[in-house]
Structures are given as structure tokens and as C-alpha cells.
Amino acid sequence: MITIRQAEARDAVGMQACNLTNLPENYQLKYYLYHLATWPELSFVATTNDRVVGYVLGKMNDDDPTTPLDGHITSLSVLRSYRRLGLAERLMTQAQRSMAEVFGAHCVSLHVRVSNVAAFSLYKNTLKFDIKDTEKKYYGDGEDAYAMKKDIREMYLSEMDSLDF
Template sequence: MADCRQSTLVDIVQIQNCNLHNLPENYSMRFYLFHYLVNPETTRCAVLPGTNKICGYVMSKIEEQVQNKKEDPHGNVTSVSVLRTHRKMGLATTLMKSVLRSLAEIYDSPYCTLHVRKSNEAAKHLYHCTLGYEVDEVVRSYFADGEDAYYMKVPTKREQFKHVCPEIEQLREVFRQKKAAEKELEKEKQGDGKGGLLSAAKRRKKK
């Protein structure tokens, strides 16, 4: 049985190789690197014991803005893949549950979304029957070959998980501090803009 763990930067090459061998939706190395650097805690891989060979992975991220949708920031699974030689072992389920937990505990994600091909019965069974995803809508011609996709959601409430380890709590605090700093910076920018307008108005009055 493979061990599931958080991915590292060194794993990216093997993750891309796993993707190329299993899925028609492929990505550039630049995409993988950006994805990892933005949300490193939400990429998981399955590694064979005693080796460093990756036989499966899940990539996810925090979706800050969704085009044409009024949705709050939430988790989104970008890609899931397990080598054919290691399927039917529960690896995809373990990887997905690990990612959903990270999204809930670290990022306070209210729910997680994904797109799945309408014809992919095995994936739909995993998402719906095992993980509790529900179809939110059908997206026409979502994939490059024109196939429709199911847009699916599942709640990721932190209360679902009984135990939070100290490492997770530390990561959560780092994320909170990062978001707080971003909000303060945004306020300062807005304040500078207003201050500039007020100063200009005062100068016009003096003239």
C-alpha cells in the first residue's frame, strides 16, 4: 500500500508524468509550479513504500474568484490521477479525503468543487457515493474535446474532522496572518487614494 503525504517541489516532475500517463487533460510545468507555490498544502501524492516513486496525486487550490458566479472563496480540485497499476486500492479516496481536510482546517473552505466528465462513471461514483459530492450544474463543452462536465460540490466544514494536529494549527495561523496583512494593505491603498483626492479638492478650493 502506498503512503499518502503532502507533495514537495521535488515531486512536481513525477506528478506531471503521472498526469501524462493517465489523463487527457495535461498541463505545462509552469502550471504545476504556480499551482504548488500558491497552495502547497493542498497538493497530495501517493508514494510507494521504500521508494520515492509517485503512483497518484491530487492537486487542489483555493478559488478566490469565479467568473460569472457569485461564490465565496472555496476549495477546488484541479486534477486527480492514480496510475492504472495501483487502482482499486483506495488511493484516490485517501488522497481526496486528505485534501478536503486540509482545505477545511487550514483555509476554512466552506466547500470544495470540481469538474468531472459526464462519461467518467468511476470518478462520479468516487465523488458522489464515497465522498458526498453533489451535482450543482452541467457545464456544456467544458473539456477540450467538447464533452460536457458535471460541476460538483461537497461541504468541507472543519467540524467534520475530530482532531487538528499542531502542524495544521500553525499552517492555519500563517494563512490567517497572510490574509490579515493583505486586507491591511488593501485598506492602506484605498486610504491613499482617498487622501489624494481630498488633497486635490483642497488645492482647488484654495485657488
């Protein structure tokens, strides 16, 4: 059975291992721990038998206090043998929901390699992100990235308005 839950510090090594297996962008362990300590509500893991098989690492873009808070997906990865099970979509949906409900985020952004057709399809077709820009040589190896964004206010905030307390 695969479980989606909020990531904890004890998951950081598994998240890093998942990243190292799948992605050319790799982060030091302290980067995961920083995200988990600063925005603990925004990162989630997919686990089976206490093994991390997927994760999403989220944060808030809170640099400019004069603009509404927006969320950002720093990284998303699912091990190859666990793909096509809907885990990436579930991880992303949970992160977006938390950005809206916990922080009142209006939008969520992310970057994706122009060559990553599967991830682009997930973001564009399944999760309904829009391309806002193409950032030239965004990645360390010189590849371009699509800067993508999605308005999440109506998606989650309208659900919160209808809650009875």
C-alpha cells in the same frame, strides 16, 4: 508500502507523468509548480519507493473577497496498477481536510467528465459530492463536465471545534 504526503516541488515531474499516463487534460510543468507554490498545503502525492503513483492537485477559489473561501480540486490521478486500493479517496480526503483546516473552506468543488463513470462514482457515491450543474463543452475536446460540489464545514470544522489546546 504506499505513503500519502504533502506534495513538494520535486514531485511535480512525477505528478505530470501520472497525469500524462491517465488523463486527456494535460498541464505544463509550471502549472503544477504554481499550485505547489501558491497553495502548498492543498496538494498531495501517493508514493512508493520515491515514485509518484497518484496525486491530487488542489487550490482555493479566492477570486471574490466578499464570498467565503471555497476549495477546488484541479486534478486527481492514480496510476492504473495502483487503483482500487483507496488511494484516490485518501488523497481527496486529505486535500479536503487541509482546505477546511488551513483555509477555513466551506465547500470544495470539482469538474468530472460525463463519460468518466469510475471517477463520477468515486465523487458521488464514496465522497458524497453533489452535481450542481452540467457545463456544456467544458473540456477541450468538447465533452461536457459535471460541476460537483460538497459542503465540508461539518465534516472537518466540527472536528476542529473539539480539539483541546
